[in-house]
Amino acid sequence: MLVLSGALAEMTWPTILSKRETFREVFMDFDPLLVAKLSEKKILGPCSPARSLLSEHRLRTIIENAQEVLKVIEEFGSFDNYCWSFLNSKPMIGRFRNPREVPLKTPKADAISQDLLRRGFLGVGPTVIYAFMQAVGMANDHLVTCYRFDECCSCSEDPTAMDGIDNHNKSMVKDQEMNMMCGLVECVSLEPSRARATTVISIS
Numbered sequence: 001m002l003v004l005s006g007a008l009a010e011m012t013w014p015t016i017l018s019k020r021e022t023f024r025e026v027f028m029d030f031d032p033l034l035v036a037k038l039s040e041k042k043i044l045g046p047c048s049p050a051r052s053l054l055s056e057h058r059l060r061t062i063i064e065n066a067q068e069v070l071k072v073i074e075e076f077g078s079f080d081n082y083c084w085s086f087l088n089s090k091p092m093i094g095r096f097r098n099p100r101e102v103p104l105k106t107p108k109a110d111a112i113s114q115d116l117l118r119r120g121f122l123g124v125g126p127t128v129i130y131a132f133m134q135a136v137g138m139a140n141d142h143l144v145t146c147y148r149f150d151e152c153c154s155c156s157e158d159p160t161a162m163d164g165i166d167n168h169n170k171s172m173v174k175d176q177e178m179n180m181m182c183g184l185v186e187c188v189s190l191e192p193s194r195a196r197a198t199t200v201i202s203i204s
Contacts, residue, residue, distance in 0.1 A: 001030075001132055001135045001136050002065065002069075002124075002132055003023065003027055003030060003062055004016050004020070004023060004135065005128050005129070005131045005132035005135060006058065006061065006062070006065075006123050006124070006128055007023075007053070007054060007058070008127075008128060008131055009058065009123065009128070010054055010055060010058060019053060022049055022052070022053060023053065025049065026043070026048075026049055026050045026053065027062065032066040032069040032070055032073070032079070033066075033070065035062065035063060035066035036063065036066040036067040036069075036070055038063050038066075040060065040063070043059050043063065044056055044059060044060075058123070061122045061123045064120075064122055065121050065122060065123070065124070068116075068119055068120050068121050071119070071120075072119065083112065083133075083136070083138065084138070086108055086111060086112050086115075087108065087138060091137055091138050091139065091140055092106070092108065092133070092138065092139040092140065093139075093140045093153060094139065094140060094141040094142075095144055096141060096143055096144065097143060097144055097145065098143075099143065102141050102143075103130070104127050104130065105126035105127050105129070105130045106126075106130060106139070108133070109126040109127075109129045109130035109133060110126045112126075112129050112133075113125055113126040113128075113129045116129070137152065140152045140153060
């Protein structure tokens with residue numbers, strides 16, 4: 001999901017979500033081990049579908065970040081463990097009633113962003129990181145009036161829900177997360193000047 005969150009620099013969430021199958025194909029189901037081995041020739045070639053998604057700079061950034069993700073995995077066991085260590089494995093729940101109350105970034109997003117930059121990641125400013133946090137459930141910013149709010153709160157109460165799920169079903173869960181993201185995009189609808197940054201979705 002970090003790939004998709006970073007794409008916010010060049011497109012909006014609705015556009016990203018409409019291209020999610022192409023993203024998944026180009027970046028091999030977001031497997032950092034495979035993405036880290038991608039050659040520029042393959043991903044930047046004239047016939048590569050990746051060229052229809054993002055700029056050359058952003059595509060290179062994704063490959064370089066995948067290489068850094070592997071280092072984080074080696075240190076923490078998983079990128080998931082690393083991210084949740086900043087929140088003590090407890091998601092942030094906004095309980096906002098008005099879209100304008102939803103922040104573009106938070107102190108936690110700032111902290112994660114600074115640490116990622118220190119580790120060599122690129123294009124991971126606090127706004128991108130907070131969009132990532134919203135996407136993966138680290139921050140539940142559905143409005144309290146949104147039909148997804150209670151459901152996301154229930155999921156937040158069971159951080160081990162993915163334990164024991166096989167890879168096929170995990171892929172289905174990821175699709176469900178993406179669909180929930182659609183709900184958040186619909187829920188948090190702001191004026192055009194803030195829409196790109198806040199129409200709030202990891203390499204997971």
